[in-house]
Amino acid sequence: MLQGYKLFTVTHRTTDINQIADFFIDAPDDQVLERKLKKIKDYFGIEELMYLITCNRILFFMYKPEAIDINAFFFAVNEKLRHMTGSLNQSIEYYEDELAIHHLYEVASSVDSLVVGEREILRQLREAYNKCKTKFEITGDKLRIAMQMTVKSAKMVHGNTRIGEKPVSIVSLAVKKLLQSTPKHDSRVIIIGAGQTNVLMSNFLKKYEFIKNVSVFNRTLDNAQELANRLNGRAYTLEDLNTYGEGFDIMIICTSSTEKFINPEIYSQLLQSDSDQKIIVDLSVPSNIDKKVLANNDINYIEIESLKKLAADNLAFRKNEIAKVKEILAERVTEFKEVYRQRELVREISHVPKEIKAVKEKAINIVFKKQLEKVDAPTRELIEEMMTYMEKKCIALPIKKAKETNLGSVI
Ligand SMILES: NC(=O)c1ccc[n+]([C@@H]2O[C@H](COP(=O)([O-])OP(=O)(O)OC[C@H]3O[C@@H](n4cnc5c(N)ncnc54)[C@H](OP(=O)(O)O)[C@@H]3O)[C@@H](O)[C@H]2O)c1
Structure with missing residues (x-):
């Protein structure tokens, strides 16, 4: 009945988070991303396509009735993947037809998340769809109905279960880990990146009163300024990292850049010859920090992979709710089949x-x-x-x- 829907994904369940970025489409901006997605869509004869990346998953959701060679698809996504055929198959999960819809429902309802019950994924999924629909124009009616029903199902799950009770997120877990090392309230905090994730982070910094000495660095100065204003901080561009001389105790870094721009030279500049242990909360995927920086300095490094243990504790709290969610989702997939059938019939008599x-x-x-x-x-x-x-x-x-x-x- 739902033939033609396909979903390819790589997630925290099958792959180390630091390696998920290998499956991303390498695109410094939306223009390049659009061009590459359209090329993949045309090459494989895909009728409709959407692409989502988060910190713990990459997901392609599409409509194409005929089969697709999955390895060839991922080689088109990233040429480098040709060299890792063995682990490629272990990393990629593949769903089709009804199971593709079911998996999309699970993702949106956050039962497949690293932090089960988080709400961020639904926002990310909607944003990804809207971009593919409105900006890139690579989706159509099939994905529209699927997304409509997915959002409805996720809302129903959150409204009818306790899966999202005591809300948690990657950011809140990172903050929990940060607090475990009891930093001082007058710590010098540098924030790199001023996107959604660091805005969420800033709410916690305010809540736990770490806003005495904050500097925000970002590609776009206006966005840095906006975030700095929330924290009584100062705003800088990323270039200013080369000359910043105030030192730091806590670095919070999260951007969508794929560059490792915190290299040994910049780090050394930021340290200002200070030898105390530093705390780095790094939520970028892929990380923006050069491995040599991590290897050669005294750093309490908090990154997403290291949050898995805390995420597992969170899962234990929500385990009972997962069975209920799965029950709801099974019913919703049955409902989707009916909606889809009606839509097909209306199309046939159009x-x-x-x-x-x-x-x-x-x-x-x-x-x-x-x-x-x-x-x-x-x-x-x-x-x-x-x-x-x-x-x-x-x-x-x-x-x-x-x-x-x-x-x-x-x-
Ligand atoms: N949302 C979450 O829950 C979550 C949790 C953990 C990790 N993450 C990860 O965090 C990263 C950012 O996510 P987000 O939701 O905060 O994204 P976002 O709201 O889109 O913000 C992106 C940030 O990255 C900067 N940026 C984008 N491209 C850049 C480039 N080429 N060079 C330098 N800076 C660049 C942007 O600067 P401008 O202001 O100049 O555009 C902005 O500060 C992603 O890797 C994501 O996977 C997200």
């Missing part, structure tokens, strides 16, 4: 209104033309009104019936 209108026009202008010329104006008007009424009814009835029953028994 030519009917045009044909009925043509019959009416022909009756008035050709078949009964002479007879109509003989009747007076009010009678002609009445006849045309009746025919328009019939036309509307003839159009509405099969569509209504198609929604209620199987089209085969209607037309």
